[in-house]
Amino acid sequence: MANPSKLLDLARRIEPRRAKQQAERLQAAGPVDSYRFAAAVLLATAYPALAAALEANPGLAPPSSAPRLDELTAWAQQQRDGSDPEQIRRALRHMALSERLRIGLRELLPASLGGADLEETAREVSDLADVTIEVALAEAIHHVWGRMGVPTSPAGTPSRLTVLGMGKLGGRELNPGSDVDLVCFYDSDHCVARDHDGRERSANEVWTAVVKRMTANLADVTEDGFVWRVDLRLRPEGASGPIVNSLAAAEHYYEVFGRLWERAALLRARPVAGDLAFGDELLGVLAPFVWTRQVNPWIAEAMYELVHRARAELSRAPARDLKLGAGGIREAEFFVQTLQLIWGVRDQRIRERATIQAAARLRAAGLVTEGEAQDLMAAYVV
Helix, strand or coil, X not given: CCCHHHHHHHHHXXXXXXXXXXXXXXXXXXXXXXXXXXXXXXXXXXXXXXXXXXXXXXXXXXXXXXXXXXXXXXXXXXXXXXXXXXXXXXXXXXXXXXHHHHHHHHHHCCHHHCCCCHHHHHHHHHHHHHHHHXXXXXXXXXXXXXXXXXXXXXXXXXXXXXXXXXXXXXXCXXXXXXXXXXXXXXXXXXXXXXXXXXXXXEHHHHHHHHHHHHHHXXXXXXXXXXXXXXXXXXXXXXXXXXXXXXXXXXXHHHHHXXXXXXXXXXXXXXXXXXXXXXXXXXXXXXXXHHCCCCCCCHHHHHHHHHHHHHHHHHCCCHHHCCCCCCCCHHHHHHHHHHHHXXXXXXXXXXXXXXXXXXXXXXXXXXXXXXXXXXXXXXXXXX
C-alpha cells in the first residue's frame, strides 16, 4: 500500500489551497485511518464534486486502490436470492459509489503508487457495470417471476433473456460518469407463463416487466443516489419500440429495417448480463446484418453524414464539444467503425469492440498509418 504522505503530496500538487481546505474539513468530520484520510483529501481535491459526500462520510474513501473484481463477484453472488429488494437497491448504490471512488483514486495515482492507465480503469468501470447490471437483473427476475410466473417453452424449458451492453460498455471503455447503453432480447415468443391464479402471460409481457424493473433498480434516484443512468434507445425502433424483443423479431427488424448506424452500434455489442451464451448466439444470428458479403466503400460517405448530423442535432456548442465536436470522441469512434464495416467482411482480425484496440488492429492491418493511429487515439483519450 502506498505511503499516505505521498497521496497528500499529490493533492497539494494538484491544488495546494483546496488540498489544505479539504484536509481541515475531513479532519473535523471525524477519525479515519491515515490511508483513507489521504485518499479522501486527494479525491476531494481532484474531483470537487465528490467533496460534499466525502466530508459527510470520510469512511467512503477507499482503503486501497487495488482491483477487487473477485470481491465484486462474491458480493454479487450474495445478492442473488432477491429476498429483500430494498436492501439490494441500497447495496447496489453503495457498491457503485465505493468502486467509483476506488477507480477514481486509481486514475489519479502514478503506477508506482498503485495507479493505472485509462484502458485499465475503463475496463474496471465496465466490470463494475457488468456486475451491478447482473444483480439488478437477478432481483428483477426473482420479483417478476414470483408474481407472473416463469415463461416456459412447450418443451418445459425456461425462457432466456440476454442484456447486451452497447457503446463504451460493450467495448469495456466505460468511464465513471457514463450512461450505460443496454439492449435486451429473449429467446422465443412460444414461451408462456402462468401466475398463481392460472392467468396466462406472454413471454414479452413477462420480460418487459423484468427489464422495466431492472432499469429502475439501476436508474431510480433514491436517498442513496443511483447506480447508472440507463439508455435503452439503441433497441430496434428506438424509443418508440418495445423495450425487449424476441430473437425472431430482432432478426426480422434488422434484416428489413436495419440502418447503417445500427450496424455500427452492433459492432460493439457485448453480452453483459442474463444468459451470456444466448447473447453470443444472438450476435451470431445478427452477424450477416453487420458484416455484409462485399466491400462497400460508400459506407464512408454515409458514416461521414451521420457524424455531422449528430453534431448538428445534438451539440449546442460544437467547437467546444469534446464528444461531438470536430476531431472529438464520436468522430474517432465513427472513423474506426467505418473502416471496420468496410473491411471487416474480409479481415476478421479488425472485428474488435474496443476503439483503442480496434485502432491498433487497423494499424497492424495496414488500413491506417502509425501517425494516423496515434492522432486518432490522442483525440479519443483526451
